[in-house]
Amino acid sequence: MRRPAAPVILPKPSKSPPSERMHHRAIKSLGVVLTSYVLAACPPPPPSRGTSSNTASSTSSGGSRRPRENDTPTTPPPTRRAGAVSGTIAHPPEGVTAITTQCAADRAETCNGLDDNCDGVIDNNCGYQSGGIQITASWRGAADIDLRVTDPAGAEVYFGSRTSPSGAQMDMDANGECTPTRPTAENIRWSTQTPPPGEYQIKVAAFDLCGAENASATFSVSVGGRVVGAWTVPFTYPRQEYIFPLTVR
Numbered sequence: 078m079r080r081p082a083a084p085v086i087l088p089k090p091s092k093s094p095p096s097e098r099m100h101h102r103a104i105k106s107l108g109v110v111l112t113s114y115v116l117a118a119c120p121p122p123p124p125s126r127g128t129s130s131n132t133a134s135s136t137s138s139g140g141s142r143r144p145r146e147n148d149t150p151t152t153p154p155p156t157r158r159a160g161a162v163s164g165t166i167a168h169p170p171e172g173v174t175a176i177t178t179q180c181a182a183d184r185a186e187t188c189n190g191l192d193d194n195c196d197g198v199i200d201n202n203c204g205y206q207s208g209g210i211q212i213t214a215s216w217r218g219a220a221d222i223d224l225r226v227t228d229p230a231g232a233e234v235y236f237g238s239r240t241s242p243s244g245a246q247m248d249m250d251a252n253g254e255c256t257p258t259r260p261t262a263e264n265i266r267w268s269t270q271t272p273p274p275g276e277y278q279i280k281v282a283a284f285d286l287c288g289a290e291n292a293s294a295t296f297s298v299s300v301g302g303r304v305v306g307a308w309t310v311p312f313t314y315p316r317q318e319y320i321f322p323l324t325v326r
Contacts, residue, residue, distance in 0.1 A: 161270070161301040161302065162209055162210075162270075162271060162272060162274065162300055162301040162325055162326065163300060163301050163303070163305075163325070163326050164210070164298065164300030164301065164305045164323055164324060164325045164326070165305060165323070165324050166298060166305060166306045166321050166322065166323050166324075167322070167324065168322060169306065169308060169321055170319040170320055170321065172311065172319065173296075173308040173309065173310050173311075173319060174308060174309045174311075175306070175307070175308055176191070176295070176297075176307040176308060176309060178191070180192050180193055180194060180195040180304075181193070181194065181195065182194055182195050182196075186200055186201040186202065186203065188200050188203040188215065188260050188262070189215055189295060190213050190214065190215025190216075190262060190294070190295030190296065190297050190307070191295060191297055191307055192297065192299065192304045192307075196302075197299055197301075197302035197303050197304060198211070198299065198302075199211050199213045199264075199297045199299055199304070200213060200215065200260075200262065200264075203260055203262070204249060204260060204262075205248045205249035205262065205264035205266075206248055206264075206266055206268070207266060207299060208266040208267045208268040208269065208270070208272075209267045209268070209269050209270045209271060209272040209300070209301060210245075210266060210267040210272045210277075210298075210299070210300050210325065211264065211265075211266045211267075211297075211298070211299040212224065212226055212264070212265045212266070212279055212297075212298050212299075213262060213263070213264045213296070213297050213298075214262065214263050214264075214281055214294045214295070214296045214310070215260070215261065215262040215294065215295045215296075216261050216262075216292060216293060216294040216295065217261060218261070218287075218289055218292055219252060219255055219257055219287040219288065219289060220252065220283060220285065220286045220287050220289055220292035220312065221251075221252045221253060221254065221255055221283070221284040221285040221286075221287055222251075222252070222261075222263065222281065222282070222283055222284070222292065222294050222312070223235065223236065223263065223280075223281075223282045223283075223284045224247075224263035224264075224265055224279075224280070224281060225279070225280040225282070226245065226265045226277060226278070226279050226280075227277065227278040227280075228241055228243045228245060228273060228275075228277055229243075229273050229274070229275025229276055229277065229325075230242070230243060230273070232245070234246075234247055234265050235247065236250045236253065236263075243267070243272065243273050244267045244268060244269045244272060245265060245266070245267050245272075246265070246266055246267075246268060247263070247264070247265045248264055248265075248266065249262050249263055249264035250263055251263055252287070254285075255285055255287035255288075270301075272325060273325070274325050274326050275324075275325060276322065276323070276324055277322070277323040277324075277325060278320060278321075278322060278323075279298070279320065279321040279322075279323055280318055280319070280320050280321075281294060281296050281310050281318065281319050281321070282316065282317065282318035282319070283312035283314070283315055283316065283317045283318070284315070284316070285315050286312065286314070286315050290313075291311065291312060291313045292311075292312045293309060293310065293311050293312065294309075294310045294312070295307065295308075295309060295310075296308050296309075296310050296321075298321070298323060300323075300325060305323075
């Protein structure tokens with residue numbers, strides 16, 4: 078009779094000595110402590126809101142950066158229109174008073190010889206026009222105030238010669254021979270946006286006070302769509318006049 082094979086007895090795994098196990102535990106605990114300290118001292122940066130890897134790649138590759146939530150839109154500074162002229166009245170005559178009232182975009186025009194709504198046009202919709210140069214005198218009462226302009230070529234524009242070869246036009250004349258008209262204003266303009274550069278001479282005169290003791294006119298000049306000055310011009314006797322030198326570039 079065949080005997081059964083003897084059972085195989087495997088040796089029990091040997092346990093590490095207690096001192097070795099304690100050593101491994103101490104090293105593991107020290108590693109956890111060191112990791113926590115590093116994370117607390119130097120935390121990783123949080124991801125930005127509204128950004129992605131596509132945003133970063135488009136920026137680095139020269140593409141347009143996508144707007145972020147807190148981006149502040151910027152408006153480029155206004156540029157001057159190419160070919161626009163400019164003007165200055167460096168030395169207004171003595172006896173006039175500069176008008177310092179500020180215009181406002183939401184203000185209505187009142188046919189007062191001023192640019193009330195900041196659009197560079199004096200007295201919109203008052204019966205006369207603007208252009209590359211606009212020169213306006215406006216007043217109240219029966220006085221006959223005259224406006225005359227001499228251009229760089231020497232041509233004079235006034236009630237007796239209302240146009241010039243340089244493109245000037247007098248399109249409003251008021252109170253001639255003390256006959257009241259409305260509006261009481263005189264206006265000379267260059268309809269072209271490129272009037273000739275050079276020196277202009279502007280004359281504002283009281284041709285006749287028409288029985289009044291005095292009169293006062295509001296006088297404004299706009300060049301290239303910008304008002305370069307406005308003044309109050311007083312008159313106390315007939316034929317009194319003021320000359321404004323205008324330089325156009």
